[in-house]
Amino acid sequence: MPKIKKLLFVVCLIPAIWLTFALFTDQLGANPVEAVTRQTGLWALRFLWLTLLITPLRWMTGWNDLIKFRRLLGLYVFFYAVLHMLLYLGLDQSFAVGEIINDIIKRPFITIGFFSFIALIPLAITSNNAMVKRLGGRRWKKLHRLTYVIAIASSIHFYMLVKLDKTEPLIYIALLVILLAPRVYGYAKSIALKR
Protein backbone atom coordinates (compact mmCIF):
# COMPACT_ATOMS: atom_id res chain seq x y z
CA MET A 1 0.00 0.00 0.00
CA PRO A 2 2.73 2.58 0.84
CA LYS A 3 4.30 1.71 -2.49
CA ILE A 4 1.10 2.49 -4.42
CA LYS A 5 0.81 5.71 -2.45
CA LYS A 6 4.32 6.77 -3.42
CA LEU A 7 3.55 5.98 -7.02
CA LEU A 8 0.34 7.99 -6.84
CA PHE A 9 2.26 10.91 -5.33
CA VAL A 10 4.53 11.00 -8.38
CA VAL A 11 1.71 10.44 -10.89
CA CYS A 12 -0.24 13.41 -9.51
CA LEU A 13 2.81 15.61 -10.04
CA ILE A 14 3.01 14.78 -13.75
CA PRO A 15 0.63 17.56 -14.91
CA ALA A 16 2.70 20.18 -13.05
CA ILE A 17 5.97 18.81 -14.43
CA TRP A 18 4.53 18.66 -17.94
CA LEU A 19 3.19 22.22 -17.74
CA THR A 20 6.54 23.54 -16.55
CA PHE A 21 8.35 21.69 -19.30
CA ALA A 22 5.84 22.81 -21.95
CA LEU A 23 6.11 26.42 -20.76
CA PHE A 24 9.88 26.52 -21.09
CA THR A 25 9.92 24.68 -24.41
CA ASP A 26 7.23 26.91 -25.90
CA GLN A 27 4.55 24.27 -26.45
CA LEU A 28 1.57 26.08 -24.98
CA GLY A 29 0.66 28.21 -27.98
CA ALA A 30 0.73 31.96 -28.41
CA ASN A 31 -0.64 32.79 -24.95
CA PRO A 32 1.22 30.47 -22.57
CA VAL A 33 0.32 32.42 -19.42
CA GLU A 34 -3.39 32.06 -20.12
CA ALA A 35 -2.86 28.37 -20.94
CA VAL A 36 -1.01 27.60 -17.67
CA THR A 37 -3.59 29.49 -15.63
CA ARG A 38 -6.43 27.58 -17.25
CA GLN A 39 -4.65 24.21 -16.99
CA THR A 40 -3.79 24.53 -13.28
CA GLY A 41 -7.41 25.45 -12.58
CA LEU A 42 -8.61 22.46 -14.58
CA TRP A 43 -6.26 20.10 -12.73
CA ALA A 44 -7.46 21.38 -9.36
CA LEU A 45 -10.99 20.64 -10.55
CA ARG A 46 -10.03 17.17 -11.83
CA PHE A 47 -8.36 16.18 -8.56
CA LEU A 48 -11.35 17.47 -6.62
CA TRP A 49 -13.63 15.29 -8.72
CA LEU A 50 -11.29 12.34 -8.06
CA THR A 51 -11.50 12.83 -4.28
CA LEU A 52 -15.27 12.76 -4.65
CA LEU A 53 -15.02 9.56 -6.65
CA ILE A 54 -13.35 7.62 -3.79
CA THR A 55 -16.48 7.05 -1.69
CA PRO A 56 -18.80 5.86 -4.49
CA LEU A 57 -15.96 3.67 -5.76
CA ARG A 58 -15.63 2.10 -2.32
CA TRP A 59 -19.33 1.36 -2.25
CA MET A 60 -19.19 -0.17 -5.68
CA THR A 61 -16.03 -2.25 -5.31
CA GLY A 62 -15.98 -2.91 -1.60
CA TRP A 63 -12.29 -1.96 -1.70
CA ASN A 64 -12.22 0.12 1.46
CA ASP A 65 -8.48 0.77 1.38
CA LEU A 66 -9.18 3.30 -1.36
CA ILE A 67 -9.84 5.81 1.43
CA LYS A 68 -6.10 5.84 2.10
CA PHE A 69 -5.51 7.72 -1.16
CA ARG A 70 -8.08 10.42 -0.58
CA ARG A 71 -5.95 12.72 1.56
CA LEU A 72 -3.18 12.67 -1.05
CA LEU A 73 -5.65 13.53 -3.83
CA GLY A 74 -7.21 16.25 -1.69
CA LEU A 75 -3.84 17.84 -1.02
CA TYR A 76 -3.17 17.85 -4.75
CA VAL A 77 -6.43 19.77 -5.23
CA PHE A 78 -4.92 22.37 -2.91
CA PHE A 79 -1.54 22.24 -4.67
CA TYR A 80 -3.01 22.97 -8.11
CA ALA A 81 -5.42 25.54 -6.67
CA VAL A 82 -2.47 27.37 -5.08
CA LEU A 83 -0.65 27.42 -8.43
CA HIS A 84 -3.82 28.63 -10.16
CA MET A 85 -4.27 31.38 -7.56
CA LEU A 86 -0.62 32.49 -7.71
CA LEU A 87 -0.76 32.72 -11.50
CA TYR A 88 -3.87 34.87 -11.27
CA LEU A 89 -2.46 37.11 -8.53
CA GLY A 90 0.99 37.43 -10.09
CA LEU A 91 0.76 37.23 -13.85
CA ASP A 92 -2.79 38.45 -14.32
CA GLN A 93 -2.89 41.15 -11.64
CA SER A 94 0.85 41.78 -11.02
CA PHE A 95 0.16 41.46 -7.26
CA ALA A 96 -1.61 44.84 -7.33
CA VAL A 97 -3.61 44.53 -4.10
CA GLY A 98 -6.11 47.30 -4.83
CA GLU A 99 -6.96 45.93 -8.26
CA ILE A 100 -7.22 42.40 -6.93
CA ILE A 101 -9.67 43.41 -4.19
CA ASN A 102 -11.64 45.39 -6.76
CA ASP A 103 -11.70 42.37 -9.06
CA ILE A 104 -12.89 40.06 -6.27
CA ILE A 105 -15.68 42.44 -5.31
CA LYS A 106 -16.79 43.36 -8.81
CA ARG A 107 -16.67 40.09 -10.72
CA PRO A 108 -18.90 37.26 -9.55
CA PHE A 109 -16.81 34.52 -11.16
CA ILE A 110 -13.66 35.83 -9.43
CA THR A 111 -15.58 36.19 -6.14
CA ILE A 112 -16.74 32.58 -6.32
CA GLY A 113 -13.31 31.30 -7.35
CA PHE A 114 -11.62 33.28 -4.60
CA PHE A 115 -13.89 31.98 -1.85
CA SER A 116 -13.60 28.42 -3.13
CA PHE A 117 -9.86 28.79 -2.71
CA ILE A 118 -10.19 30.30 0.79
CA ALA A 119 -12.47 27.41 1.79
CA LEU A 120 -9.79 24.93 0.72
CA ILE A 121 -7.30 26.34 3.25
CA PRO A 122 -8.88 24.98 6.48
CA LEU A 123 -9.30 21.62 4.77
CA ALA A 124 -5.63 21.50 3.85
CA ILE A 125 -4.58 22.61 7.36
CA THR A 126 -6.70 19.95 9.06
CA SER A 127 -5.61 17.16 6.75
CA ASN A 128 -2.96 15.58 9.01
CA ASN A 129 -3.63 12.89 11.62
CA ALA A 130 -2.89 15.17 14.57
CA MET A 131 -5.55 17.62 13.44
CA VAL A 132 -8.09 14.85 12.88
CA LYS A 133 -7.45 13.73 16.47
CA ARG A 134 -7.63 17.24 17.84
CA LEU A 135 -10.91 18.00 16.12
CA GLY A 136 -12.40 14.61 16.74
CA GLY A 137 -13.77 12.46 13.93
CA ARG A 138 -17.26 13.90 13.88
CA ARG A 139 -16.25 17.56 13.80
CA TRP A 140 -13.53 16.85 11.26
CA LYS A 141 -16.06 15.13 9.02
CA LYS A 142 -18.46 18.02 9.36
CA LEU A 143 -15.77 20.52 8.42
CA HIS A 144 -14.68 18.50 5.43
CA ARG A 145 -18.21 18.44 4.03
CA LEU A 146 -17.15 21.89 2.83
CA THR A 147 -15.71 19.93 -0.08
CA TYR A 148 -19.21 19.66 -1.59
CA VAL A 149 -19.69 23.41 -1.40
CA ILE A 150 -16.27 24.00 -2.98
CA ALA A 151 -17.03 21.54 -5.78
CA ILE A 152 -20.33 23.23 -6.62
CA ALA A 153 -18.82 26.72 -6.33
CA SER A 154 -15.83 25.92 -8.52
CA SER A 155 -18.08 24.47 -11.25
CA ILE A 156 -20.02 27.73 -11.23
CA HIS A 157 -16.71 29.62 -11.41
CA PHE A 158 -15.74 27.59 -14.48
CA TYR A 159 -19.16 27.92 -16.12
CA MET A 160 -19.27 31.69 -15.69
CA LEU A 161 -15.83 32.46 -17.04
CA VAL A 162 -16.35 30.69 -20.36
CA LYS A 163 -17.35 33.22 -23.00
CA LEU A 164 -19.82 31.36 -25.16
CA ASP A 165 -19.17 27.65 -25.72
CA LYS A 166 -20.19 26.09 -22.39
CA THR A 167 -19.63 22.45 -23.41
CA GLU A 168 -16.57 21.82 -21.25
CA PRO A 169 -17.91 23.25 -17.96
CA LEU A 170 -21.18 21.42 -18.58
CA ILE A 171 -19.30 18.12 -18.80
CA TYR A 172 -17.72 18.82 -15.40
CA ILE A 173 -21.10 19.76 -13.94
CA ALA A 174 -22.66 16.57 -15.31
CA LEU A 175 -19.86 14.49 -13.74
CA LEU A 176 -20.34 16.28 -10.44
CA VAL A 177 -24.06 15.49 -10.49
CA ILE A 178 -23.21 11.82 -11.03
CA LEU A 179 -20.72 11.93 -8.15
CA LEU A 180 -23.10 13.64 -5.76
CA ALA A 181 -26.29 11.78 -6.70
CA PRO A 182 -25.58 8.57 -4.71
CA ARG A 183 -24.73 10.69 -1.64
CA VAL A 184 -27.95 12.64 -1.86
CA TYR A 185 -29.81 9.35 -2.33
CA GLY A 186 -28.07 7.81 0.67
CA TYR A 187 -28.77 10.87 2.80
CA ALA A 188 -32.45 10.91 1.83
CA LYS A 189 -32.71 7.22 2.63
CA SER A 190 -31.10 7.64 6.05
CA ILE A 191 -33.59 10.38 6.91
CA ALA A 192 -36.46 8.16 5.78
CA LEU A 193 -35.19 5.31 7.96
CA LYS A 194 -34.95 7.51 11.03
CA ARG A 195 -38.65 8.29 10.89
Added chain:
Amino acid sequence: MLIKKPRLGELPASEITEYGVYLNRRQFLNSAAIAATASMLPLSFARGDSTPEPTYKELVKSAYSTEESLTTFESVTTYNNFYEFGTDKASPALMATEFPDKAKPWRVTIDGECDKPGEYDYDDLIKPFSLEERIYRLRCVEGWSMVIPWVGFPLADLIKKAQPNSRAKFVEFTTLNDPEQMPGLNRNVLDWPYVEGLRIDEAMNPLTLISVGLYGNELLGQNGAPIRLVVPWKYGFKSIKSIVRIRFVENMPRSAWMKAGPNEYGFYSNVNPDVDHPRWSQGRERRIGEFLKRKTEMFNGYGEQVAQMYTGMDLRKYF
Protein backbone atom coordinates in the same frame (compact mmCIF):
# COMPACT_ATOMS: atom_id res chain seq x y z
CA MET B 1 6.25 76.97 -48.78
CA LEU B 2 3.92 74.23 -47.69
CA ILE B 3 5.24 72.32 -44.74
CA LYS B 4 3.30 69.20 -43.82
CA LYS B 5 3.45 68.84 -40.09
CA PRO B 6 2.88 65.24 -39.05
CA ARG B 7 -0.03 64.88 -36.68
CA LEU B 8 0.54 63.24 -33.38
CA GLY B 9 0.60 59.51 -33.93
CA GLU B 10 1.66 59.91 -37.55
CA LEU B 11 5.16 58.90 -38.49
CA PRO B 12 7.48 60.49 -40.99
CA ALA B 13 8.14 58.02 -43.82
CA SER B 14 11.80 57.88 -42.85
CA GLU B 15 10.99 56.21 -39.57
CA ILE B 16 9.02 53.29 -40.92
CA THR B 17 10.87 50.04 -40.67
CA GLU B 18 11.75 48.37 -43.95
CA TYR B 19 11.06 44.70 -44.65
CA GLY B 20 14.67 43.65 -44.48
CA VAL B 21 15.14 45.39 -41.17
CA TYR B 22 12.20 43.83 -39.53
CA LEU B 23 13.17 40.39 -40.78
CA ASN B 24 16.56 40.98 -39.20
CA ARG B 25 14.91 42.13 -36.03
CA ARG B 26 13.18 38.77 -35.84
CA GLN B 27 16.61 37.13 -35.93
CA PHE B 28 17.64 39.50 -33.17
CA LEU B 29 14.55 38.52 -31.19
CA ASN B 30 15.41 34.87 -31.62
CA SER B 31 18.95 35.30 -30.38
CA ALA B 32 17.65 37.39 -27.51
CA ALA B 33 15.24 34.59 -26.68
CA ILE B 34 18.06 32.05 -26.66
CA ALA B 35 19.98 34.26 -24.26
CA ALA B 36 16.89 34.63 -22.09
CA THR B 37 16.28 30.88 -22.05
CA ALA B 38 19.90 30.34 -21.12
CA SER B 39 19.43 32.54 -18.10
CA MET B 40 16.20 30.60 -17.37
CA LEU B 41 14.35 33.87 -17.04
CA PRO B 42 12.41 34.27 -20.26
CA LEU B 43 10.54 37.54 -19.95
CA SER B 44 9.06 37.17 -23.37
CA PHE B 45 8.48 34.09 -25.45
CA ALA B 46 9.86 33.91 -28.95
CA ARG B 47 8.13 31.47 -31.28
CA GLY B 48 9.74 29.48 -34.04
CA ASP B 49 10.44 31.66 -37.04
CA SER B 50 8.17 30.50 -39.82
CA THR B 51 7.61 33.93 -41.37
CA PRO B 52 7.15 33.53 -45.13
CA GLU B 53 8.84 35.69 -47.74
CA PRO B 54 6.54 38.54 -48.77
CA THR B 55 4.76 38.00 -52.07
CA TYR B 56 3.20 41.44 -52.19
CA LYS B 57 6.16 43.55 -53.32
CA GLU B 58 6.57 47.29 -52.97
CA LEU B 59 3.63 47.92 -50.75
CA VAL B 60 3.04 51.53 -49.81
CA LYS B 61 4.07 52.00 -46.17
CA SER B 62 1.32 53.74 -44.29
CA ALA B 63 1.91 56.71 -42.02
CA TYR B 64 -0.68 55.23 -39.68
CA SER B 65 1.58 52.27 -38.85
CA THR B 66 2.89 51.76 -35.34
CA GLU B 67 6.57 51.06 -34.80
CA GLU B 68 5.96 48.60 -31.97
CA SER B 69 7.43 45.11 -32.26
CA LEU B 70 5.36 42.85 -34.44
CA THR B 71 3.60 39.83 -33.00
CA THR B 72 5.24 36.80 -34.61
CA PHE B 73 3.73 35.37 -37.78
CA GLU B 74 3.26 32.08 -35.98
CA SER B 75 1.22 33.64 -33.17
CA VAL B 76 -0.84 35.73 -35.60
CA THR B 77 -1.71 32.62 -37.60
CA THR B 78 -2.25 30.07 -34.79
CA TYR B 79 -4.07 32.03 -32.07
CA ASN B 80 -7.38 33.01 -33.60
CA ASN B 81 -10.99 33.59 -32.71
CA PHE B 82 -12.97 32.49 -35.75
CA TYR B 83 -15.95 30.51 -34.45
CA GLU B 84 -16.90 29.39 -37.96
CA PHE B 85 -13.92 27.04 -37.54
CA GLY B 86 -14.44 26.11 -33.88
CA THR B 87 -14.40 27.98 -30.59
CA ASP B 88 -10.90 26.93 -29.57
CA LYS B 89 -8.14 29.41 -30.46
CA ALA B 90 -6.04 26.72 -32.08
CA SER B 91 -8.81 25.20 -34.18
CA PRO B 92 -9.16 27.83 -36.98
CA ALA B 93 -5.55 27.22 -38.05
CA LEU B 94 -6.20 23.47 -38.10
CA MET B 95 -9.66 23.56 -39.69
CA ALA B 96 -9.22 26.35 -42.26
CA THR B 97 -6.20 24.99 -44.13
CA GLU B 98 -8.24 24.54 -47.33
CA PHE B 99 -10.27 27.71 -46.87
CA PRO B 100 -11.47 29.35 -49.00
CA ASP B 101 -12.15 26.58 -51.49
CA LYS B 102 -10.31 27.64 -54.67
CA ALA B 103 -12.92 25.87 -56.80
CA LYS B 104 -15.62 28.24 -55.57
CA PRO B 105 -15.15 31.81 -56.76
CA TRP B 106 -15.30 34.34 -53.94
CA ARG B 107 -18.04 36.84 -54.63
CA VAL B 108 -18.82 39.99 -52.67
CA THR B 109 -22.17 41.75 -52.90
CA ILE B 110 -22.32 45.50 -52.35
CA ASP B 111 -25.89 46.72 -52.03
CA GLY B 112 -28.44 48.61 -49.98
CA GLU B 113 -28.67 52.40 -49.89
CA CYS B 114 -26.16 53.23 -52.63
CA ASP B 115 -26.17 54.36 -56.26
CA LYS B 116 -23.62 51.84 -57.53
CA PRO B 117 -24.49 48.43 -56.08
CA GLY B 118 -22.92 45.36 -57.59
CA GLU B 119 -21.69 41.83 -57.22
CA TYR B 120 -17.99 41.35 -57.74
CA ASP B 121 -15.50 38.56 -58.02
CA TYR B 122 -12.76 39.01 -55.46
CA ASP B 123 -10.13 39.98 -58.06
CA ASP B 124 -12.36 42.54 -59.73
CA LEU B 125 -13.34 44.00 -56.39
CA ILE B 126 -9.83 44.78 -55.22
CA LYS B 127 -8.27 45.58 -58.60
CA PRO B 128 -8.97 49.34 -58.54
CA PHE B 129 -7.24 49.88 -55.21
CA SER B 130 -3.55 50.21 -54.45
CA LEU B 131 -2.49 48.00 -51.57
CA GLU B 132 -0.56 49.35 -48.64
CA GLU B 133 0.98 47.93 -45.51
CA ARG B 134 -0.44 49.07 -42.18
CA ILE B 135 0.93 47.93 -38.87
CA TYR B 136 -1.89 48.14 -36.36
CA ARG B 137 -2.45 47.12 -32.78
CA LEU B 138 -5.29 44.62 -32.39
CA ARG B 139 -7.01 44.44 -28.99
CA CYS B 140 -9.28 41.47 -28.32
CA VAL B 141 -12.23 41.90 -25.95
CA GLU B 142 -10.80 38.94 -24.01
CA GLY B 143 -7.85 41.00 -22.78
CA TRP B 144 -5.01 40.13 -25.15
CA SER B 145 -3.47 42.10 -28.00
CA MET B 146 -1.20 41.77 -31.01
CA VAL B 147 0.67 44.01 -33.46
CA ILE B 148 -0.07 42.92 -37.02
CA PRO B 149 1.30 44.13 -40.37
CA TRP B 150 -1.85 44.13 -42.50
CA VAL B 151 -2.03 44.48 -46.27
CA GLY B 152 -5.04 46.32 -47.58
CA PHE B 153 -6.70 49.57 -48.59
CA PRO B 154 -8.99 52.08 -46.87
CA LEU B 155 -12.62 51.02 -46.74
CA ALA B 156 -13.43 54.66 -47.57
CA ASP B 157 -12.05 54.13 -51.12
CA LEU B 158 -14.45 51.26 -51.69
CA ILE B 159 -17.39 53.16 -50.19
CA LYS B 160 -16.76 56.18 -52.44
CA LYS B 161 -17.00 53.88 -55.47
CA ALA B 162 -20.33 52.48 -54.29
CA GLN B 163 -21.74 56.01 -53.79
CA PRO B 164 -23.98 55.59 -50.76
CA ASN B 165 -27.07 57.83 -50.73
CA SER B 166 -28.28 60.08 -47.92
CA ARG B 167 -30.21 57.24 -46.22
CA ALA B 168 -27.01 55.24 -45.71
CA LYS B 169 -26.34 55.84 -42.02
CA PHE B 170 -24.64 52.51 -41.31
CA VAL B 171 -22.68 49.82 -43.11
CA GLU B 172 -23.46 46.18 -42.43
CA PHE B 173 -20.97 43.40 -43.15
CA THR B 174 -21.71 39.69 -43.45
CA THR B 175 -19.38 36.69 -43.29
CA LEU B 176 -19.73 33.68 -45.58
CA ASN B 177 -22.29 31.17 -44.28
CA ASP B 178 -21.25 27.88 -45.88
CA PRO B 179 -21.24 24.90 -43.48
CA GLU B 180 -19.47 22.79 -46.10
CA GLN B 181 -16.42 25.03 -45.87
CA MET B 182 -16.90 26.16 -42.28
CA PRO B 183 -17.56 23.22 -39.95
CA GLY B 184 -18.13 25.47 -36.92
CA LEU B 185 -21.39 26.70 -38.48
CA ASN B 186 -22.96 23.35 -37.61
CA ARG B 187 -22.95 24.36 -33.95
CA ASN B 188 -25.31 27.07 -32.78
CA VAL B 189 -22.83 29.04 -30.68
CA LEU B 190 -23.76 32.26 -32.49
CA ASP B 191 -26.75 33.25 -34.61
CA TRP B 192 -25.17 32.68 -38.04
CA PRO B 193 -24.21 34.27 -40.31
CA TYR B 194 -21.71 36.48 -38.49
CA VAL B 195 -22.78 40.09 -38.95
CA GLU B 196 -21.01 43.27 -37.96
CA GLY B 197 -21.63 46.94 -38.54
CA LEU B 198 -20.12 50.41 -38.47
CA ARG B 199 -21.61 53.87 -38.47
CA ILE B 200 -20.97 55.46 -41.86
CA ASP B 201 -18.47 57.97 -40.43
CA GLU B 202 -16.60 55.15 -38.71
CA ALA B 203 -16.54 53.24 -41.97
CA MET B 204 -15.20 56.33 -43.77
CA ASN B 205 -12.50 56.98 -41.16
CA PRO B 206 -9.05 56.75 -42.77
CA LEU B 207 -7.98 54.13 -40.21
CA THR B 208 -10.69 51.67 -41.25
CA LEU B 209 -9.08 49.12 -43.49
CA ILE B 210 -10.19 46.41 -45.87
CA SER B 211 -7.48 43.81 -45.50
CA VAL B 212 -6.53 41.11 -48.00
CA GLY B 213 -3.24 40.06 -46.45
CA LEU B 214 -0.77 40.16 -43.59
CA TYR B 215 2.99 39.85 -43.28
CA GLY B 216 3.26 40.65 -46.99
CA ASN B 217 1.17 37.66 -48.06
CA GLU B 218 -2.45 36.85 -48.83
CA LEU B 219 -4.63 36.22 -45.78
CA LEU B 220 -4.77 32.66 -44.52
CA GLY B 221 -8.14 31.05 -43.84
CA GLN B 222 -7.86 31.48 -40.07
CA ASN B 223 -7.20 35.21 -40.47
CA GLY B 224 -10.34 35.80 -42.54
CA ALA B 225 -9.30 35.07 -46.11
CA PRO B 226 -9.73 36.36 -48.68
CA ILE B 227 -11.09 39.72 -47.54
CA ARG B 228 -11.81 41.15 -44.11
CA LEU B 229 -12.27 44.34 -42.13
CA VAL B 230 -9.75 45.85 -39.71
CA VAL B 231 -10.97 48.51 -37.27
CA PRO B 232 -8.02 49.04 -34.93
CA TRP B 233 -9.71 51.20 -32.28
CA LYS B 234 -12.47 48.66 -31.67
CA TYR B 235 -12.35 45.23 -30.04
CA GLY B 236 -11.18 42.53 -32.43
CA PHE B 237 -14.57 40.92 -33.02
CA LYS B 238 -15.70 44.09 -34.88
CA SER B 239 -13.07 43.34 -37.53
CA ILE B 240 -15.27 40.85 -39.36
CA LYS B 241 -13.63 38.11 -41.42
CA SER B 242 -14.27 36.47 -44.80
CA ILE B 243 -16.75 39.10 -46.02
CA VAL B 244 -19.35 38.25 -48.68
CA ARG B 245 -21.66 41.22 -48.32
CA ILE B 246 -21.34 44.93 -47.64
CA ARG B 247 -24.69 46.64 -47.30
CA PHE B 248 -25.55 50.30 -46.71
CA VAL B 249 -28.48 50.61 -44.31
CA GLU B 250 -30.50 53.28 -42.59
CA ASN B 251 -30.85 51.57 -39.19
CA MET B 252 -28.17 50.32 -36.84
CA PRO B 253 -27.38 46.69 -37.70
CA ARG B 254 -27.56 44.11 -34.92
CA SER B 255 -24.28 42.23 -34.84
CA ALA B 256 -23.94 38.54 -34.05
CA TRP B 257 -22.34 39.37 -30.70
CA MET B 258 -25.05 41.86 -29.79
CA LYS B 259 -27.58 39.08 -30.30
CA ALA B 260 -25.49 36.64 -28.24
CA GLY B 261 -25.03 38.98 -25.28
CA PRO B 262 -26.65 42.42 -25.45
CA ASN B 263 -25.34 43.33 -21.98
CA GLU B 264 -21.81 42.30 -22.81
CA TYR B 265 -21.25 43.41 -26.40
CA GLY B 266 -22.48 46.70 -27.72
CA PHE B 267 -22.64 48.08 -31.24
CA TYR B 268 -19.70 50.44 -30.80
CA SER B 269 -17.33 48.17 -28.85
CA ASN B 270 -14.62 50.81 -28.85
CA VAL B 271 -11.55 49.79 -26.87
CA ASN B 272 -12.09 51.55 -23.56
CA PRO B 273 -10.13 50.78 -20.38
CA ASP B 274 -12.70 52.63 -18.26
CA VAL B 275 -15.72 50.59 -19.33
CA ASP B 276 -15.41 47.04 -18.09
CA HIS B 277 -16.88 44.00 -19.72
CA PRO B 278 -19.48 42.77 -17.17
CA ARG B 279 -17.38 39.71 -16.42
CA TRP B 280 -13.84 41.09 -16.59
CA SER B 281 -11.84 44.31 -16.43
CA GLN B 282 -10.74 45.98 -19.65
CA GLY B 283 -8.08 48.05 -17.88
CA ARG B 284 -5.18 45.91 -18.95
CA GLU B 285 -4.20 43.51 -21.68
CA ARG B 286 -1.57 40.88 -22.34
CA ARG B 287 0.42 41.58 -25.49
CA ILE B 288 0.94 38.17 -27.06
CA GLY B 289 4.58 37.23 -26.49
CA GLU B 290 4.81 39.05 -23.17
CA PHE B 291 4.52 37.75 -19.63
CA LEU B 292 2.92 40.59 -17.71
CA LYS B 293 -0.03 42.70 -18.73
CA ARG B 294 0.18 46.29 -19.89
CA LYS B 295 -2.30 49.12 -19.57
CA THR B 296 -4.97 49.33 -22.25
CA GLU B 297 -5.17 52.68 -24.00
CA MET B 298 -8.36 54.56 -24.81
CA PHE B 299 -9.45 53.75 -28.37
CA ASN B 300 -6.50 51.33 -28.39
CA GLY B 301 -4.20 54.34 -28.74
CA TYR B 302 -5.97 55.71 -31.84
CA GLY B 303 -7.84 58.52 -30.07
CA GLU B 304 -6.07 61.16 -32.14
CA GLN B 305 -7.77 59.88 -35.28
CA VAL B 306 -11.13 58.71 -33.93
CA ALA B 307 -12.10 60.41 -30.64
CA GLN B 308 -13.84 63.31 -32.40
CA MET B 309 -16.43 60.91 -33.79
CA TYR B 310 -17.70 60.26 -30.28
CA THR B 311 -17.66 63.71 -28.69
CA GLY B 312 -20.73 64.24 -26.54
CA MET B 313 -21.55 60.53 -26.46
CA ASP B 314 -21.79 58.69 -23.15
CA LEU B 315 -19.40 55.85 -23.84
CA ARG B 316 -20.70 53.91 -20.84
CA LYS B 317 -24.12 53.83 -22.40
CA TYR B 318 -22.90 53.36 -25.96
CA PHE B 319 -20.33 50.66 -25.17
